[in-house]
Amino acid sequence: MSAGNRQLAGIALFAVLVGCVPLVTKSGVTLNFVMMALYATLIAQAWNILGGFGGQFSFGHALFFGTGAYVQAIAQLQGGINAWVALPLAVAGAALVGLFVGALSFRYGLKGSYFALVTLAFAEVFRILALSVNFTGGGVGLMVPLRESVANLQFASRAGYLWVVLAMVVLALLVTWWLRNGRFGAYLQAVRDNEDAARAVGVNPFRIKLAAIGLSAAFMGAAGAFYVQVFQYIDAGIAYGPAVSVEALVAAIVGGMGTLWGPVLGAVVLHLLSDLTRNLFGELPGINMVIYGTVLVVIVIFLPRGVAGLGLSVRQLWNAKQGGRHD
Amino acid sequence: MFDFGILFPSVLNGLTTGAVYALIALGLTLIYGVLHIINFAHGASLMLALYAVYFLKERLGIDPYLALPIVVLGMFALGYALQRSVINRAGHGKDENILLATLGIAIVMENLALLFFKSDTRNIDTAYSLSTVAIGPAMIAVPKLVAFAGALVVSGILFWIMGRTDLGRAIRAVAKEKEGAKLMGIDVDHVYAMSFGIGLACLGAAACFLLPAYYVNPQVGGGFVLVAFTIVVLGGMGSFVGALIGGLLVGVVESLGGLYLGESLGQIGIFAIFIGVVLFRPQGMFGAKA
Numbered sequence: 148m149s150a151g152n153r154q155l156a157g158i159a160l161f162a163v164l165v166g167c168v169p170l171v172t173k174s175g176v177t178l179n180f181v182m183m184a185l186y187a188t189l190i191a192q193a194w195n196i197l198g199g200f201g202g203q204f205s206f207g208h209a210l211f212f213g214t215g216a217y218v219q220a221i222a223q224l225q226g227g228i229n230a231w232v233a234l235p236l237a238v239a240g241a242a243l244v245g246l247f248v249g250a251l252s253f254r255y256g257l258k259g260s261y262f263a264l265v266t267l268a269f270a271e272v273f274r275i276l277a278l279s280v281n282f283t284g285g286g287v288g289l290m291v292p293l294r295e296s297v298a299n300l301q302f303a304s305r306a307g308y309l310w311v312v313l314a315m316v317v318l319a320l321l322v323t324w325w326l327r328n329g330r331f332g333a334y335l336q337a338v339r340d341n342e343d344a345a346r347a348v349g350v351n352p353f354r355i356k357l358a359a360i361g362l363s364a365a366f367m368g369a370a371g372a373f374y375v376q377v378f379q380y381i382d383a384g385i386a387y388g389p390a391v392s393v394e395a396l397v398a399a400i401v402g403g404m405g406t407l408w409g410p411v412l413g414a415v416v417l418h419l420l421s422d423l424t425r426n427l428f429g430e431l432p433g434i435n436m437v438i439y440g441t442v443l444v445v446i447v448i449f450l451p452r453g454v455a456g457l458g459l460s461v462r463q464l465w466n467a468k469q470g471g472r473h474d
Numbered sequence: 475m476f477d478f479g480i481l482f483p484s485v486l487n488g489l490t491t492g493a494v495y496a497l498i499a500l501g502l503t504l505i506y507g508v509l510h511i512i513n514f515a516h517g518a519s520l521m522l523a524l525y526a527v528y529f530l531k532e533r534l535g536i537d538p539y540l541a542l543p544i545v546v547l548g549m550f551a552l553g554y555a556l557q558r559s560v561i562n563r564a565g566h567g568k569d570e571n572i573l574l575a576t577l578g579i580a581i582v583m584e585n586l587a588l589l590f591f592k593s594d595t596r597n598i599d600t601a602y603s604l605s606t607v608a609i610g611p612a613m614i615a616v617p618k619l620v621a622f623a624g625a626l627v628v629s630g631i632l633f634w635i636m637g638r639t640d641l642g643r644a645i646r647a648v649a650k651e652k653e654g655a656k657l658m659g660i661d662v663d664h665v666y667a668m669s670f671g672i673g674l675a676c677l678g679a680a681a682c683f684l685l686p687a688y689y690v691n692p693q694v695g696g697g698f699v700l701v702a703f704t705i706v707v708l709g710g711m712g713s714f715v716g717a718l719i720g721g722l723l724v725g726v727v728e729s730l731g732g733l734y735l736g737e738s739l740g741q742i743g744i745f746a747i748f749i750g751v752v753l754f755r756p757q758g759m760f761g762a763k764a
Contacts, residue, residue, distance in 0.1 A: 448564045
């Protein structure tokens with residue numbers, strides 16, 4: 148089997164195994180954990196498309212998350228639109244904002260820390276606007292009424308949400324697989340590694356990066372819409388605050404950027420960690436985040452290529468022991 | 475709309491706020507200019523300095539202005555140690571690793587503060603906290619006036635260090651040509667740590683000038699981070715004159731924005747400047763063209 152086909156088989160296996168979890172257990176705690184880990188995977192994988200494969204470090208991915216969330220909520224509340232119909236609107240809205248910010252940034256050749264800071268600034272502008280205008284509910288936020296039924300994209304059990312977000316994650320994994328194996332992904336990585344060289348062989352870096360940010364933002368928008376359906380509430384701080392942006396990039400980088408499974412690993416490891424510490428020290432405010440931050444720093448110092456990089460190192464060691472076999 | 479009696483106090487107020495912003499941004503621009511890293515722990519470090527000032531006053535009765543040497547030295551030591559023990563090791567030659575490391579440090583600092591000091595917002599009472607002086611038609615709070623003067627003095631000291639001392643020359647050499655500096659016998663790791671230390675020392679000074687008229691809670695740094703980055707970018711990354719003038723400018727913009735757009739929308743002006751500068755003049759007002 149070729150490497151690409153093996154990855155596809157891996158994604159299929161992942162989908163089946165995780166999809167079966169609700170059939171094996173009815174434990175709300177377990178289902179909730181898996182659902183939230185998948186949700187974290189989704190935003191990490193979304194960030195990975197632009198940051199990992201495109202080399203563009205966004206610090207404001209909340210911009211797209213929040214837009215998806217608000218479109219989802221406003222379409223239902225003000226437009227009376229069905230939640231399933233609102234979902235593609237949310238995705239499209241987020242993608243549009245992504246294209247807008249990308250067009251501005253890439254048109255002027257922003258990269259590195261400047262791109263990181265400008266995305267952060269855009270997220271702040273949107274946060275302040277969302278606080279100040281009426282149709283977002285201002286400081287009060289928006290509450291989507293609870294009407295549990297599959298037709299409303301609201302489920303009585305976590306299992307339903309788990310399957311929905313699993314479908315989104317699998318789609319994101321397939322897109323990532325395509326980035327690793329398809330022509331567009333090759334262009335994107337060429338632009339990441341050396342823009343001038345890529346241009347010299349006929350690649351248009353602006354259009355490639357623009358497509359990547361649109362794609363990345365679309366998945367963030369899906370995550371935002373999903374968030375609204377699960378928690379039935381959104382406000383400016385949740386939508387556009389820095390927490391989501393940080394969560395997305397940390398999980399992707401800790402897991403391993405520009406890889407297929409890195410963001411999955413990162414999201415699961417970080418979620419396990421914060422759940423574990425919260426259970427251990429639940430009463431003390433902040434201590435779980437102290438441990439989270441410490442582990443983050445330790446990982447950066449000792450695993451500069453992320454958790455997936457650790458797996459890679461182990462495999463290289465293994466291969467060396469096998470007499471330098473490579474696959 | 476352009477009533478002098480309203481505009482003048484607003485501009486003056488903005489200048490005094492802007493001076494403290496400049497102080498915070500000077501530290502950030504030094505760290506960026508030399509180490510070429512984006513220090514996301516800058517806001518959290520400021521928060522720690524504010525708590526230091528607070529507890530020195532509440533527990534030991536030391537006036538914030540008298541606490542200045544203690545807090546500045548303490549922050550310098552913290553910065554030196556952080557750079558040597560954590561940030562330097564986290565780099566591995568990749569910017570994103572340093573970015574993650576400073577982010578991790580910020581998360582740890584903020585939540586340690588939450589753990590030990592709770593989420594309460596605290597402020598201090600001094601004899602001069604509420605006193606004001608009249609300048610023309612404007613009533614300016616005394617602590618803000620002191621902060622303005624203090625920020626100018628501290629920037630002056632910083633200019634002197636950078637321009638006239640061996641350390642300053644070493645810092646500039648490392649910032650410009652790291653390998654060359656190493657060949658000339660400069661201890662690059664030491665210079666990096668000194669720069670980070672001085673960057674945080676500026677925050678110590680800023681905290682002493684801020685607290686008499688401000689407050690502290692574990693999240694207080696967040697509000698300053700993007701403002702400081704705006705100033706640094708506006709002034710040209712690594713430019714001290716730019717940071718000083720940029721700081722004053724941003725203070726005035728925020729003050730006027732608050733006056734005409736209202737408290738919540740006022741800050742939008744800052745981010746609008748930021749985005750505009752980054753897009754159209756990324757080298758800033760005083761930065762060399764890249």
